[in-house]
Amino acid sequence: MALLEVEDLDVRFYTEGGVVHAVDGLSYTLDRGERLGVVGESGAGKTVAALAILDLLDDPGRIEGGSIRVDGEEVLGADPERLRRLRGGEVGMVFQDPETALDPVYTVGEQVAEAVRVHTDLDGAAADDRAVSLLDRVGIPDPATRATQYPHEFSGGMAQRAVVAIALAGDPDLLIADEPTTALDVTIQAQLLDLLDELAADDLAVQLISHDLGVVAEFCDRALVMYAGQAVESASVDDLFYRPQHPYTAGLLSAVPRIGDDRDRLRTIPGSTPDLAAPPPGCRFHPRCPYAEDACTKRDPPLVAVDGDDHRAACLAHVDDADFDGDLDFYVEVDGEADP
Ligand SMILES: Nc1ncnc2c1ncn2[C@@H]1O[C@H](COP(=O)(O)OP(=O)(O)OP(=O)(O)O)[C@@H](O)[C@H]1O
Numbered sequence: 467m468a469l470l471e472v473e474d475l476d477v478r479f480y481t482e483g484g485v486v487h488a489v490d491g492l493s494y495t496l497d498r499g500e501r502l503g504v505v506g507e508s509g510a511g512k513t514v515a516a517l518a519i520l521d522l523l524d525d526p527g528r529i530e531g532g533s534i535r536v537d538g539e540e541v542l543g544a545d546p547e548r549l550r551r552l553r554g555g556e557v558g559m560v561f562q563d564p565e566t567a568l569d570p571v572y573t574v575g576e577q578v579a580e581a582v583r584v585h586t587d588l589d590g591a592a593a594d595d596r597a598v599s600l601l602d603r604v605g606i607p608d609p610a611t612r613a614t615q616y617p618h619e620f621s622g623g624m625a626q627r628a629v630v631a632i633a634l635a636g637d638p639d640l641l642i643a644d645e646p647t648t649a650l651d652v653t654i655q656a657q658l659l660d661l662l663d664e665l666a667a668d669d670l671a672v673q674l675i676s677h678d679l680g681v682v683a684e685f686c687d688r689a690l691v692m693y694a695g696q697a698v699e700s701a702s703v704d705d706l707f708y709r710p711q712h713p714y715t716a717g718l719l720s721a722v723p724r725i726g727d728d729r730d731r732l733r734t735i736p737g738s739t740p741d742l743a744a745p746p747p748g749c750r751f752h753p754r755c756p757y758a759e760d761a762c763t764k765r766d767p768p769l770v771a772v773d774g775d776d777h778r779a780a781c782l783a784h785v786d787d788a789d790f791d792g793d794l795d796f797y798v799e800v801d802g803e804a805d806p
């Protein structure tokens with residue numbers, strides 16, 4: 467049984483401008499110890515889907531349907547005590563907004579110790595000791611002294627390590643890290659990924675949400691590509707990067723800047739993410755898709771197996787009974803090696 471099973475998840479925001487269908491029929495699983503990358507442009511629903519797992523969506527957001535099972539147990543609609551165990555206890559989260567992650571008025575040690583008290587039976591000095599050992603575990607030098615300092619005394623990289631320590635306080639099985647490296651410079655980013663790598667080697671499953679396909683390629687086993695609230699492709703990282711099966715994924719890959727790329731070879735996907743209060747009919751990607759045919763304007767493609775069971779894509783080109791005549795002829799170049 468997978469550690470996390472998300473099935474047909476539906477999240478909407480009831481705003482004055484209309485109902486924003488932020489996550490629409492999202493299904494995926496994550497195994498124990500697995501590293502899953504979630505990628506997609508801004509507004510794809512990556513953060514909203516992650517917050518839904520911990521029931522942390524604020525008004526006007528509502529989970530309208532689906533199922534979220536952790537270790538086989540349904541957590542949607544769970545009581546407050548169950549949710550308390552879930553948050554931090556089973557699933558630790560590193561939130562996207564680094565500014566709000568640490569409170570400037572408490573020492574870092576106090577904040578980690580507080581998370582320890584909430585998620586374990588430890589109290590008092592035992593919680594403080596555990597906080598110091600967590601700071602040590604995430605690679606903060608001289609952790610006992612560092613614990614007495616305030617967040618402003620930490621560099622960006624050290625502060626992000628402290629945030630990871632807080633997420634680990636309850637010894638979770640799954641860490642969801644939402645753009646954990648985006649605010650960091652490249653060297654510090656690499657060090658933080660090394661830390662996540664060590665943690666994952668200790669059998670912690672990681673859901674890494676990132677704009678950066680390079681980071682996902684390097685760190686993850688599997689990747690899920692989201693577009694406009696839906697999963698459009700999921701596969702092992704190798705399959706996804708070398709043999710993408712959805713035009714959106716292929717577009718994302720060709721939009722990745724590489725060292726040595728000259729300007730006019732830097733392509734981006736034309737157009738922008740649709741308004742999720744009024745998404746286009748049929749496939750949500752069709753207005754931007756160079757392969758779109760008439761049928762794509764009418765039918766929302768299901769996520770189907772392509773190229774082996776573990777590789778799935780939601781494109782009519784892969785749906786047997788679809789009225790789609792064309793061929794997807796991606797030409798993907800990865801690290802200078804072409805793979806037609
Ligand atoms: N509080 C809110 N009210 C209304 N709509 C919201 C709210 N929060 C999120 N949304 C909408 O939900 C959609 C998904 O947002 P989400 O933050 O999950 O995107 P994301 O993939 O994490 O993007 P990014 O890469 O920028 O972090 C967006 O269209 C966004 O406008």
Ligand SMILES: [Mg+2]
Pocket residue numbers: 512513514562644
């Ligand atoms: Mg986000």
